[in-house]
Amino acid sequence: MIIMQNTFFTNSPTLIVMVGLPARGKTYISKKLTRYLNWIGVPTKVFNLGQYRREVQSYKSFEFFRPDNEEAMQIRKACASNALKDVVIYFSKEHGQVAVFDATNTTRERRVSIVSFAKEKGYKVFFVESICDDPDIIAQNIADVKVSSPDYLNCDKEEALADFLKRIECYKQTYVPLDDEKDRRLSYIKIFNVGSRYLVNCVQDHIQSRIVYYLMNIHVTPRSIYLSRHGESNMNLLGRIGGDSGLSPRGHKYATALGTFIKSQHIKDLKVWTSHMKRTIQTAEHLGIPYEQWKALNEIDAGVCEEMTYEEIQDNHPEEFALRDQDKYRYRYPKGESYEDLVHRLEPVIMELERQENVLVVCHQAVMRCLLAYLLDKTADELPYLKCPLHTALKLTPVAYGCKVEHVFLNIEAVNTHRERPGNVDVSRDPEEALKTIPDHF
Amino acid sequence: MTLSVWALPRADMSTEQEKNELTQTPLLKIWVPWLGMEGCKLSRRRGSSVPQLTNSPTLIVMVGLPARGKTYISKKLSRYLNWIGVPTKVFNLGQYRREAVQSYKNFEFFRPDNEEAMQIRRACATNALKDVVIYFSKEHGQVAVFDATNTTRERRISIVSFSKEKGYKVFFVESICDDPDIIAQNITEVKVSSPDYVNCDKDEAQADFLKRIECYKQTYVPLDDEKDRHLSYIKIFNVGSRYLVNRVQDHIQSRIVYYLMNIHVTPRSIFLSRHGESELNLLGRIGGDSALSPRGHKYATALGGFIKGQHIKDLKVWTSHMKRTIQTAEHLGIPYEQWKALNEIDAGVCEELTYEDIQENHPEEFALRDQDKYRYRYPKGESYEDLVHRLEPVIMELERQENVLVVCHQAVMRCLLAYLLDKTADELPYLKCPLHTVLKLTPVAYGCRVEHICLNIEAVNTHRERPGNVDITRNPEEALKTIPDHF
Numbered sequence: 001m002i003i004m005q006n007t008f009f010t011n012s013p014t015l016i017v018m019v020g021l022p023a024r025g026k027t028y029i030s031k032k033l034t035r036y037l038n039w040i041g042v043p044t045k046v047f048n049l050g051q052y053r054r055e056v057q058s059y060k061s062f063e064f065f066r067p068d069n070e071e072a073m074q075i076r077k078a079c080a081s082n083a084l085k086d087v088v089i090y091f092s093k094e095h096g097q098v099a100v101f102d103a104t105n106t107t108r109e110r111r112v113s114i115v116s117f118a119k120e121k122g123y124k125v126f127f128v129e130s131i132c133d134d135p136d137i138i139a140q141n142i143a144d145v146k147v148s149s150p151d152y153l154n155c156d157k158e159e160a161l162a163d164f165l166k167r168i169e170c171y172k173q174t175y176v177p178l179d180d181e182k183d184r185r186l187s188y189i190k191i192f193n194v195g196s197r198y199l200v201n202c203v204q205d206h207i208q209s210r211i212v213y214y215l216m217n218i219h220v221t222p223r224s225i226y227l228s229r230h231g232e233s234n235m236n237l238l239g240r241i242g243g244d245s246g247l248s249p250r251g252h253k254y255a256t257a258l259g260t261f262i263k264s265q266h267i268k269d270l271k272v273w274t275s276h277m278k279r280t281i282q283t284a285e286h287l288g289i290p291y292e293q294w295k296a297l298n299e300i301d302a303g304v305c306e307e308m309t310y311e312e313i314q315d316n317h318p319e320e321f322a323l324r325d326q327d328k329y330r331y332r333y334p335k336g337e338s339y340e341d342l343v344h345r346l347e348p349v350i351m352e353l354e355r356q357e358n359v360l361v362v363c364h365q366a367v368m369r370c371l372l373a374y375l376l377d378k379t380a381d382e383l384p385y386l387k388c389p390l391h392t393a394l395k396l397t398p399v400a401y402g403c404k405v406e407h408v409f410l411n412i413e414a415v416n417t418h419r420e421r422p423g424n425v426d427v428s429r430d431p432e433e434a435l436k437t438i439p440d441h442f
Numbered sequence: 443m444t445l446s447v448w449a450l451p452r453a454d455m456s457t458e459q460e461k462n463e464l465t466q467t468p469l470l471k472i473w474v475p476w477l478g479m480e481g482c483k484l485s486r487r488r489g490s491s492v493p494q495l496t497n498s499p500t501l502i503v504m505v506g507l508p509a510r511g512k513t514y515i516s517k518k519l520s521r522y523l524n525w526i527g528v529p530t531k532v533f534n535l536g537q538y539r540r541e542a543v544q545s546y547k548n549f550e551f552f553r554p555d556n557e558e559a560m561q562i563r564r565a566c567a568t569n570a571l572k573d574v575v576i577y578f579s580k581e582h583g584q585v586a587v588f589d590a591t592n593t594t595r596e597r598r599i600s601i602v603s604f605s606k607e608k609g610y611k612v613f614f615v616e617s618i619c620d621d622p623d624i625i626a627q628n629i630t631e632v633k634v635s636s637p638d639y640v641n642c643d644k645d646e647a648q649a650d651f652l653k654r655i656e657c658y659k660q661t662y663v664p665l666d667d668e669k670d671r672h673l674s675y676i677k678i679f680n681v682g683s684r685y686l687v688n689r690v691q692d693h694i695q696s697r698i699v700y701y702l703m704n705i706h707v708t709p710r711s712i713f714l715s716r717h718g719e720s721e722l723n724l725l726g727r728i729g730g731d732s733a734l735s736p737r738g739h740k741y742a743t744a745l746g747g748f749i750k751g752q753h754i755k756d757l758k759v760w761t762s763h764m765k766r767t768i769q770t771a772e773h774l775g776i777p778y779e780q781w782k783a784l785n786e787i788d789a790g791v792c793e794e795l796t797y798e799d800i801q802e803n804h805p806e807e808f809a810l811r812d813q814d815k816y817r818y819r820y821p822k823g824e825s826y827e828d829l830v831h832r833l834e835p836v837i838m839e840l841e842r843q844e845n846v847l848v849v850c851h852q853a854v855m856r857c858l859l860a861y862l863l864d865k866t867a868d869e870l871p872y873l874k875c876p877l878h879t880v881l882k883l884t885p886v887a888y889g890c891r892v893e894h895i896c897l898n899i900e901a902v903n904t905h906r907e908r909p910g911n912v913d914i915t916r917n918p919e920e921a922l923k924t925i926p927d928h929f
Contacts, residue, residue: 200685
């Protein structure tokens with residue numbers, strides 16, 4: 001009897017194959033998509049051909065990429081083989097489910113060989129082709145990520161730019177995009193000009209459908225995401241978890257300070273989101289901006305432990321307390337939720353966050369940890385221990401392949417609500433060991 | 443409007459304190475700023491749990507030759523949008539034409555050189571768009587689906603300027619199909635039985651309809667990659683093997699695209715069943731996570747027998763995370779998947795109470811629930827409206843799948859059924875979903891055929907009708923008048 005928990009994503013491993021000239025955003029898409037898939041629980045890994053190539057050959061100039069450079073061609077083919085060998089290991093021995101093959105894959109010949117490789121192994125293939133003919137976008141990409149690449153470590157910006165443009169020309173000579181007619185049986189999405197237009201062909205299963213939906217919702221318009229918890233609450237002061245209490249006096253002070261901070265940032269068209277819980281709404285009320293309430297942003301439901309202190313949890317449910325320390329991500333409170341459940345609940349929030357531009361999310365500790373883990377690519381093990389202190393706003397700005405984070409502490413005192421994993425997580429531990437790391441409270 | 447215990451007014455409140463005070467709306471349990479004793483009449487959007495999907499009304503414009511699935515898509519999309527809480531209505535030009543012309547003679551009406559008919563057709567389109575304006579401005583509509591061929595550039599340009607003038611967003615949905623088998627199938631399923639052909643035999647109807655299509659073909663100009671690159675649209679090729687998506691403007695268009703890319707027309711059946719009778723059911727208690735009663739186990743076995751007897755190809759079985767649905771699935775002898783999203787509605791402080799207990803301990807809540815059972819949220823629990831949101835990914839996956847059996851719970855099943863059978867939010871919480879009865883739903887034409895299969899194992903009734911008196915001042919007998927019997 002096979003009992004599965006929401007593992008309806010796919011039966012076979014999926015190989016996502018990027019296609020496109022250099023500087024078309026393939027690595028950007030690869031990394032972002034991988035981050036998203038890992039966050040929603042689909043083990044995914046990027047296999048970047050450039051890295052394989054850098055390991056065997058130190059870069060001199062664009063000549064390496066000339067289509068008539070036989071010696072280089074051999075090296076490049078060998079790198080591709082090695083990358084695909086590693087894909088096989090990832091799927092068969094490392095429990096991987098999705099592999100993203102990040103390379104130009106610009107010739108039919110290369111793509112045909114990948115398709116037969118995948119067919120032979122029983123992997124599904126999904127192509128993601130990025131087509132862009134806007135010279136401004138390409139110039140921007142090159143400035144953002146290429147001139148600082150390891151390939152151009154010892155070059156100045158102008159040299160790097162010139163060489164890279166010649167590199168693109170080498171690929172252009174043999175580039176054959178996916179063809180409407182000839183490739184009509186392949187599964188793929190073509191992305192035109194950073195998302196103004198998409199062509200989607202033969203989506204085979206759920207995971208490909210989710211990938212398409214995600215790719216169609218992301219954008220590259222500069223913007224910032226602000227994350228903050230509600231101001232300190234009355235329950236926080238008492239060291240109690242959960243509940244639906246109001247702000248403490250210091251919490252109100254923070255909310256006012258947050259309002260001032262936000263105004264000083266002069267943010268264009270800021271959207272403000274809160275949960276349905278009193279403390280986030282009270283916080284948002286001080287901002288003087290319209291806000292939207294999302295039930296999905298509610299704090300993790302601690303079930304039978306709602307409104308208890310850690311001391312009370314240890315007293316009444318010592319075994320549960322220990323189990324939680326053993327696997328904080330997957331542990332579900334009796335009649336409550338786990339962090340893993342939270343991530344599922346938050347997925348539509350993340351999707352909408354991708355669609356939006358400037359957003360301030362006023363939420364809760366566990367919720368903020370989940371959102372932060374998505375934005376900063378943290379693992380399920382790190383996620384429940386990310387530090388999200390009260391009275392601190394985080395400003396996240398996408399830059400290059402990642403996110404720049406600024407911590408803004410608004411100088412209003414608050415209790416600490418962060419509990420580190422204690423040394424002893426065994427159910428047989430005694431109370432002192434269990435309560436060793438709990439933060440102070442009134 | 444009465445206030446819940448969270449927000450007792452204080453006579454000595456200063457403006458600063460007032461600013462900090464929130465009150466929780468009694469029905470929806472939404473925290474909103476305290477606006478004084480007179481009560482709060484707040485717009486739904488501020489207090490709703492559904493974030494704003496779009497600012498302006500959206501006009502979805504179907505494009506395509508006859509028999510390309512435009513009406514099918516229009517109806518299905520409307521059903522989905524209404525279910526997720528976006529008021530949507532279809533404006534079918536064929537209906538306007540039938541009202542104007544009264545009786546259809548033959549395809550000659552659609553000849554491009556038939557000037558008189560052209561006038562009538564243009565007038566119908568104008569009337570339809572007038573009704574769209576009324577729907578948006580006076581009936582709180584958010585999305586209107588203009589179901590017509592819209593096959594000429596001229597017609598589409600005029601719709602775009604009309605929308606621009608009114609401040610509506612436009613999203614085109616073009617269906618392109620050149621597979622003669624699919625077209626023949628469509629014609630058989632929905633055209634020969636159309637009001638236009640009520641006095642014709644099948645072959646006559648078929649022949650006339652094909653000539654009608656030819657009339658349109660002469661002037662059909664599909665959306666153009668280059669010329670229409672500033673429009674927002676999705677082109678669907680051959681029932682979904684391929685899509686071209688251009689310039690999605692906002693969240694609702696993104697959701698529409700996602701939905702359209704997940705639906706299919708492959709014949710299949712969806713089976714819905716509740717768990718077998720549970721121990722809490724026997725005691726008339728709601729919620730909880732109890733096991734099956736002996737009769738419940740009997741049902742599960744009978745369900746297994748029924749399913750085998752149906753000889754269903756590649757059946758997927760889904761349950762919730764609750765013991766009673768899993769115990770039910772265990773008897774089936776087929777692999778099953780557990781979905782937390784299929785868990786029963788969370789009754790919060792009322793979990794595991796009988797209706798008598800609820801009346802005794804929370805009489806006001808009990809009355810509020812009867813006043814608006816769809817939107818009412820249990821204290822520390824959920825509403826049907828919350829349930830629908832929770833279930834949206836289940837519906838999306840249900841659309842992608844083929845044969846599926848969903849073993850779930852009363853409130854959950856009502857939500858799924860309302861989606862599949864296009865029931866309103868008012869009807870939804872009162873849909874009859876008795877224990878020990880399987881529903882087999884098979885998509886047919888523009889809707890769903892339903893077969894109720896009672897497997898002849900006795901069970902308690904868990905259906906409580908809306909009582910006559912829903913006022914909070916009612917007395918206990920009035921409140922408990924419609925509760926079903928229990929042990």
